[in-house]
Structure formats: C-alpha cells, structure tokens
Amino acid sequence: MITDNTQKLKVPFFAGNAFTTGPYGGNPAVVVFLQDELPDEILLGIANNFNQSVITFVYPPTPEDTEVNGQTASFRIRWFSTLREIWLCGHGSFVAAASIFDTPGLVSAGVQSLRLKGKHNTLTARRVDDGQIELTLGAKDVERVTPAQEKEIGDIVKRSIGDIQILSVWTDKKFVLVEVEEKGEGDLASRKVDTDTLIETGYPSNIITAGSSDPDVAFISRVFHPAQGLAEDPVCGSAHGLLTPYWSKKQGFGDKQVSVKQVSPRGGGLDVKWNIQEGTVTLRVGLSFTAVLDWHAGRIRWLRYPNCPPYQHFW
Structure with a gap:
C-alpha cells in the first residue's frame, strides 16, 4: 500500500x-x-x-x-x-x-x-x-532451433502475421529470432500482427527480421514482447545486440558500421556496429x-x- x-x-x-x-x-x-x-x-x-x-x-x-x-x-x-x-x-x-x-x-x-x-x-x-549518443552493450550469440521447433514457431508466426516464408529460427533463450523473406518492399512493415498469438512461442521477446531492399539499409526488423505486457516494441535497442552479429555473419559486413531500421508503425532507425574483438555492439542514435x-x-x-x-x- x-x-x-x-x-x-x-x-x-x-x-x-x-x-x-x-x-x-x-x-x-x-x-x-x-x-x-x-x-x-x-x-x-x-x-x-x-x-x-x-x-x-x-x-x-x-x-x-x-x-x-x-x-x-x-x-x-x-x-x-x-x-x-x-x-x-x-x-x-x-x-x-x-x-x-x-x-x-x-x-x-x-x-x-x-x-x-x-x-x-x-x-x-x-x-x-x-x-x-552511442550506447555499447554486450553482443549475443544465437543458436538455431531444432527442425521440429522451427516448424512449430514458424507456424505460430504465420498465424500471427499471415502467410510468409520462414527462412530460419534462432534463439538466445530470451529472444527468438525469426528470419523471413518479404514478398515485396514494405511487406513486413505493412502487416497487421496478432501479438497475443506470439505468446505461444514461449519466449519473452520475439524478433521478426528480413534483409532490406534499400541498399542503404542492412536489415529491417519488428520486435514484440506480448508476454511482458508490450505488444510491439517501436524500436528495440537490446534486440540489436543479437541482430547485429547475426546479420554481420550472414551479410559479411564484419565490424563495419551500418544503418538499420525497425519497421514498426512508429518506426525508427539507428547505426550499429559489431565490435568483434570486444564482444560488444555499439548503437548510435x-x-x-x-x-x-x-x-x-x-x-x-x-x-x-x-x-x-x-x-x-x-x-
């Protein structure tokens, strides 16, 4: 009281x-x-x-x-x-x-x-x-889930955001990271999401991410925390502790600073850099x-x- x-x-x-x-x-x-x-x-x-x-x-x-x-x-x-x-x-x-x-x-x-x-x-x-301002936080590694888990989580994501191609599913235990393939420019940004369905993944935080069709943007994402009382995070800084190393390995930009976007309805952008030797990620906003x-x-x-x-x- x-x-x-x-x-x-x-x-x-x-x-x-x-x-x-x-x-x-x-x-x-x-x-x-x-x-x-x-x-x-x-x-x-x-x-x-x-x-x-x-x-x-x-x-x-x-x-x-x-x-x-x-x-x-x-x-x-x-x-x-x-x-x-x-x-x-x-x-x-x-x-x-x-x-x-x-x-x-x-x-x-x-x-x-x-x-x-x-x-x-x-x-x-x-x-x-x-x-x-630059903020430096710890870089996080992700591991690919099992094929059975990938299908289960992929089906949940499809029920949440509609039919979309699931490329892979990864986790660091707190976040689940789902890479998808957009059907066209603006596809991920325009989708209406049933965030309550994402609670079924069993993870506190859910990242849906894709490569960007914009040559000036390395990758895009949307982030949801419905189990924590936040349906969609407009721009999630901590998620980029996972996203930056993940896309750096996939796209090969190493420790180069790149621009990225979170394509929530409010939207936002930041520059990110994976400091490989230090095991950290720097965000500039x-x-x-x-x-x-x-x-x-x-x-x-x-x-x-x-x-x-x-x-x-x-x-």
Missing part, C-alpha cells in the same frame, strides 16, 4: 524519443531520477502511472562509483515495465544518458562517457561530436527531445527540441 509520504514524493522526470530525430517517431521513454531506494512495488506503481512500455529509474552514484579520470561517470539504473522489472532496456538507457548529459550539474564538464550499472547489465554511453519537469520551479524545460523556448510553464 502506498503511504501518504510516498504520495507526496516529488522527483524530476524526463520524457523523450530515442531512435528518431522527429518529435513523434522512434521509441518513447520516461526517465525518473531518484535520490533514495524505493520498494519495488512503489517503482512498479510509478511505472503504471506513466503507462509507458518501460520506465527507467536512475540513482546517483555510490562512493565507489565516482568519476573515473574525470571523463567517465557511473550511475545505477533499473528498468520496469508495467508488469515487472526487466533485465535490459536500450531506448530507456539512451534517453537516460541524454538526460544526464544535458542537465547542468549532474556530471562535470569533462565527462564524455557514462557507465550505467544495472542489476544484470552494465552499459556504456558516450556523446559524440554530432550531438548523437538520434534523440528528438527530452522534457524535464521541475516540480519546485513549476516549469517544464525542453531539451533537444529545436523549436521550443527554454522554459514553458505548466500551471
């Missing part, structure tokens, strides 16, 4: 879109900054109040997580859906990094990279010269804006939004 003291809790939050440079595309995220630990049920309640796919909670660094050489700062981070805590969220981490970099006083002027330390994953975020709610001053401050005034009163 939420107490009166918790109801009066006032904390800054940020809202932004990752994987896009426009105000209405990409993947929306809310980032909440907390000074102290709160019970998980309170964090879950906050996530439900915002009713976004994922809420990112950022905590100040502990004494052992202070800045390293004046160039890297560490923060603790957790991600919650409306149902439960989740193990990783790429787009929430991007917006968290942008919020930290763009808010005066959170890090010193010389800091160019962040270490975002989750319970199960530690990510590195870096700001680059063109104003974009644009972010359209971040809105900062300042409870004490009674105002919203917009960041990374080209046509808005510095401050806008909301009461």
Whole structure:
C-alpha cells in the first residue's frame, strides 16, 4: 500500500524519443531520477502511472562509483515495465544518458562517457561530436532451433502475421529470432500482427527480421514482447545486440558500421556496429527531445527540441 509520504514524493522526470530525430517517431521513454531506494512495488506503481512500455529509474552514484579520470561517470539504473522489472532496456538507457548529459550539474564538464550499472547489465554511453549518443552493450550469440521447433514457431508466426516464408529460427533463450523473406518492399512493415498469438512461442521477446531492399539499409526488423505486457516494441535497442552479429555473419559486413531500421508503425532507425574483438555492439542514435519537469520551479524545460523556448510553464 502506498503511504501518504510516498504520495507526496516529488522527483524530476524526463520524457523523450530515442531512435528518431522527429518529435513523434522512434521509441518513447520516461526517465525518473531518484535520490533514495524505493520498494519495488512503489517503482512498479510509478511505472503504471506513466503507462509507458518501460520506465527507467536512475540513482546517483555510490562512493565507489565516482568519476573515473574525470571523463567517465557511473550511475545505477533499473528498468520496469508495467508488469515487472526487466533485465535490459536500450531506448530507456539512451534517453537516460541524454538526460544526464544535458542537465547542468549532474556530471562535470569533462565527462564524455557514462557507465550505467544495472542489476544484470552494465552499459556504456558516450556523446559524440554530432550531438548523437552511442550506447555499447554486450553482443549475443544465437543458436538455431531444432527442425521440429522451427516448424512449430514458424507456424505460430504465420498465424500471427499471415502467410510468409520462414527462412530460419534462432534463439538466445530470451529472444527468438525469426528470419523471413518479404514478398515485396514494405511487406513486413505493412502487416497487421496478432501479438497475443506470439505468446505461444514461449519466449519473452520475439524478433521478426528480413534483409532490406534499400541498399542503404542492412536489415529491417519488428520486435514484440506480448508476454511482458508490450505488444510491439517501436524500436528495440537490446534486440540489436543479437541482430547485429547475426546479420554481420550472414551479410559479411564484419565490424563495419551500418544503418538499420525497425519497421514498426512508429518506426525508427539507428547505426550499429559489431565490435568483434570486444564482444560488444555499439548503437548510435538520434534523440528528438527530452522534457524535464521541475516540480519546485513549476516549469517544464525542453531539451533537444529545436523549436521550443527554454522554459514553458505548466500551471
């Protein structure tokens, strides 16, 4: 039960879109900054109040997580859906990094990279010269499922999105990756998907991917998490920890940076690079804006939004 003291809790939050440079595309995220630990049920309640796919909670660094050489700062981070805590969220981490970099006083002027330390994953975020942000996460290997599993999962996918050629099915235990062949340009993007049917695959997250007919785009994908309460993920950063090595091996682009797209209804794009020797994947994205709610001053401050005034009163 939420107490009166918790109801009066006032904390800054940020809202932004990752994987896009426009105000209405990409993947929306809310980032909440907390000074102290709160019970998980309170964090879950906050996530439900915002009713976004994922809420990112950022905590100040502990004494052992202070800045390293004046160039890297560490923060603790957790991600919650409306149902439960989740193990990783790429787009929430991007917006968290942008919020930290763009808010005066959170890090010193010389800091160019962040270490975002989750319970199960530690990510590195870096700001680059063109104003974009790079996020580095672990690369994931996938294994092909058995022929019987491939037929079973393929049949489920066909019932979900309609008749389509299934080329292969792979998994890393958390994601199932299904490569399909499009019937024509825009085929995968235009399909209506019965996401509830995908729960039958037995995997928390489902990736459907295909090679791209656009010579400037290496591959396309759509990602669904219906078992976790998110029907379709507009643009899933963590899925590209699997997709990038998979398509690099298949297409032979090695550790070259390539552009890719997620063709959900909102849509979004990013540049990806498989750092083969380090066993990581680097994602580079644009972010359209971040809105900062300042409870004490009674105002919203917009960041990374080209046509808005510095401050806008909301009461």
